[in-house]
Amino acid sequence: MQFVIRFLVGGTMVLIFAALGDVLKPKSFAGLFGAAPSVALATLTLTIFADGVNYADSEARSMIAGAIGFLACAFLSCQLMMRWRVRGAYAALAAIVAWFAVSFGIWAKALK
């Protein structure tokens, strides 16, 4: 049951922020909402209720590394599309690799 609630809350939060990004202009401003804390708000709220504040606090600490990974991912994707004219889907998927490398790199060096 907890998974169903997580799925519904997370999906709804992502949908709301994505819809906000759809209606806003210019594109560079709308893009800010691509990195909205939608999954984090859903997860942290549910985690605080289920597992307590300390557990959620540990998650937030690691999330800093994840966010830096996200920065690397979005930057690389932008460069691939802008400079090398790579298609959006391929650029974004390639950049996901950068997310894993940077996030887990910081985690292994500083947070493990």
Place this chain on the structure above:
Amino acid sequence: MNKAGISVDFSALARTRWYEFAIRFIFGGAITVCAGVLAKKYGPSVGGLFLAFPAIFPAATTLVEKHEREKKRKAGMEGDNRGRSAAALDAAGTAMGSVGLAAFAYVVYKGLPLTNAAIVLPVASFVWLLASFVIWKLRKIRHRL
């Protein structure tokens, strides 16, 4: 359009098809479940990384590129380059937003041991928006100089 150059165009929602909303909902829900499962299996330290996983980023980039390409083709123009540029601009915005996301996580990390979560989460969300907006605005000013 206001002084900051930001405008709202609700007709963009009408251009989005139902399955495009469904894709975002499913990806968003799935990563929220995955973050929970990974936290339970490997601990909150690993699970926390996935609170900032770019789950809908590939889908969003593809949709922006596709919508812009279709818009230009309807107007009788070649839409590939325009679509790619729009997607690249969107990704640049996402990169700026992710700096705000790191600020969000920092505020939650420092704030949760000190005060109520009902205060920390809204404040952190505001910090995300403010930090993202300031970076976006500074970049805009730099480009104008």
